Amino acid sequence: MSLLISGVRLADGTVTDVAVHEGLIVPVSDLPADAERVDGDGLLALPGLVDLHTHLREPGREDAETVASGTRAAARGGFTAVFAMPNLTPATDTGEAVAYLNELAARDAHCEVVPIGAVTKGRDGTELAELGMMAAQGVTVFSDDGACIHDSLIMRRALTYLKPFGGVVAQHAQDPRLAGPSACCHESEISGRLGLPGWPTVAESTIIARDVQLAEFTGGRYHACHISTAESVEVIRWAKKRGIDVTAEVTPHHLLLDTPHVEGYDTTFKVNPPLRTSEHIEALREALADGTIDVVGTDHAPHARQDKDHPFDVASPGMLGLEQALGVVIDVMVNTGRMDWATLVERMSAAPARIGRLPHQGRQIAVGEPANLVLVDPTRRATVDRAASASRSRNNPYHGIDLPDPVELTLWRGAVTYRR
Ligand SMILES: NC(=O)N[C@@H](CC(=O)O)C(=O)O
Ligand SMILES: [Zn+2]
Numbered sequence: 001m002s003l004l005i006s007g008v009r010l011a012d013g014t015v016t017d018v019a020v021h022e023g024l025i026v027p028v029s030d031l032p033a034d035a036e037r038v039d040g041d042g043l044l045a046l047p048g049l050v051d052l053h054t055h056l057r058e059p060g061r062e063d064a065e066t067v068a069s070g071t072r073a074a075a076r077g078g079f080t081a082v083f084a085m086p087n088l089t090p091a092t093d094t095g096e097a098v099a100y101l102n103e104l105a106a107r108d109a110h111c112e113v114v115p116i117g118a119v120t121k122g123r124d125g126t127e128l129a130e131l132g133m134m135a136a137q138g139v140t141v142f143s144d145d146g147a148c149i150h151d152s153l154i155m156r157r158a159l160t161y162l163k164p165f166g167g168v169v170a171q172h173a174q175d176p177r178l179a180g181p182s183a184c185c186h187e188s189e190i191s192g193r194l195g196l197p198g199w200p201t202v203a204e205s206t207i208i209a210r211d212v213q214l215a216e217f218t219g220g221r222y223h224a225c226h227i228s229t230a231e232s233v234e235v236i237r238w239a240k241k242r243g244i245d246v247t248a249e250v251t252p253h254h255l256l257l258d259t260p261h262v263e264g265y266d267t268t269f270k271v272n273p274p275l276r277t278s279e280h281i282e283a284l285r286e287a288l289a290d291g292t293i294d295v296v297g298t299d300h301a302p303h304a305r306q307d308k309d310h311p312f313d314v315a316s317p318g319m320l321g322l323e324q325a326l327g328v329v330i331d332v333m334v335n336t337g338r339m340d341w342a343t344l345v346e347r348m349s350a351a352p353a354r355i356g357r358l359p360h361q362g363r364q365i366a367v368g369e370p371a372n373l374v375l376v377d378p379t380r381r382a383t384v385d386r387a388a389s390a391s392r393s394r395n396n397p398y399h400g401i402d403l404p405d406p407v408e409l410t411l412w413r414g415a416v417t418y419r420r
């Protein structure tokens with residue numbers, strides 16, 4: 001397919017024509033005469049977004065999400081690549097499981113799907129998985145997400161073992177002693193009043209503090225998933241200042257939604273780590289703006305209704321994120337003047353592609369580059385409707401909220417994967 005997007009603005013402010021032919025951005029003069037024309041006036045062309053943290057649920061929970069439905073949600077959200085977390089059934093903890101996911105993706109996906117490998121067998125935290133076999137299948141990110149790698153020796157070995165492969169350990173930081181399986185509400189006056197088991201901030205930050213020291217000691221590469229607290233930001237800031245090879249991620253929901261959302265016991269707002277208070281949200285926004293936090297990762301976590309229709313403390317944690325991520329970041333960071341478009345591109349496309357070692361994603365929009373891009377209307381807004389989602393699940397925490405609804409067109413390898 002061939003496309004000419006005329007008069008479109010890029011993240012650096014320049015206005016240009018973008019020509020797409022056979023999967024690449026080409027000089028306008030190389031376009032065939034019958035190329036489709038898109039009026040880019042008033043629109044912004046950004047590199048396709050890259051999500052380091054997506055839950056696709058296939059194999060195992062296809063009632064909640066599939067590779068097809070999850071990547072359709074991704075395309076609608078402006079993403080051209082997602083990293084698929086391994087908390088599947090079975091877990092992605094072998095080379096074969098990675099190969100199987102790659103086959104599913106080749107058949108069904110509307111964007112690039114990159115499997116994340118489990119760090120331990122069955123993600124149970126006790127024995128290292130076959131990291132080398134997964135690395136040989138192209139895996140670069142390893143995580144037991146959903147569970148914390150709490151054993152220090154396992155973390156040390158994972159960091160050490162992955163070094164020659166260039167792999168990164170992506171940690172779900174939750175000390176299981178300080179925040180056990182029933183912990184579900186930011187430990188505070190609110191958790192006490194609601195009678196919900198508390199999830200204290202230090203259950204996250206003390207694990208990250210230990211881990212960054214292990215990363216320094218081993219020389220391994222470490223990524224802190226979905227950080228939610230001011231204390232974690234301080235630890236990451238300290239680690240980066242020391243030159244430790246660490247990166248950090250924040251979710252759209254932790255940038256926007258605060259603890260009082262759980263006051264109605266609506267389990268849509270149950271998530272790990274829990275929604276925090278405004279001081280923590282402020283610290284996260286500041287850290288995302290100044291680069292202490294490297295990436296926005298959606299932690300898109302679809303759940304079937306039967307797993308959410310339970311008392312708050314036993315319902316499954318997690319919320320959708322792919323379709324609203326860009327809108328949330330625009331509203332919270334760009335529309336408030338805290339971040340420019342180029343920085344948004346860095347946090348949502350270039351940095352996640354770098355951390356996950358995807359050389360053909362997260363690139364500039366320029367002649368010769370692969371045509372992975374998203375056209376956005378930065379002024380368009382809409383009220384979020386959970387029923388309109390491409391996801392198979394409905395646990396959308398933004399339902400009923402007015403947010404930017406910017407994505408007009410998503411192109412992956414030069415093909416349209418979403419068009420409004
Ligand atoms: N974030 C969540 O609350 N849930 C995630 C797991 C995870 O990211 O820890 C899920 O898989 O549902
Ligand atoms: Zn997690």
Ligand SMILES: [Zn+2]
Nearest residue numbers: 085145146299
């Ligand atoms: Zn997750």
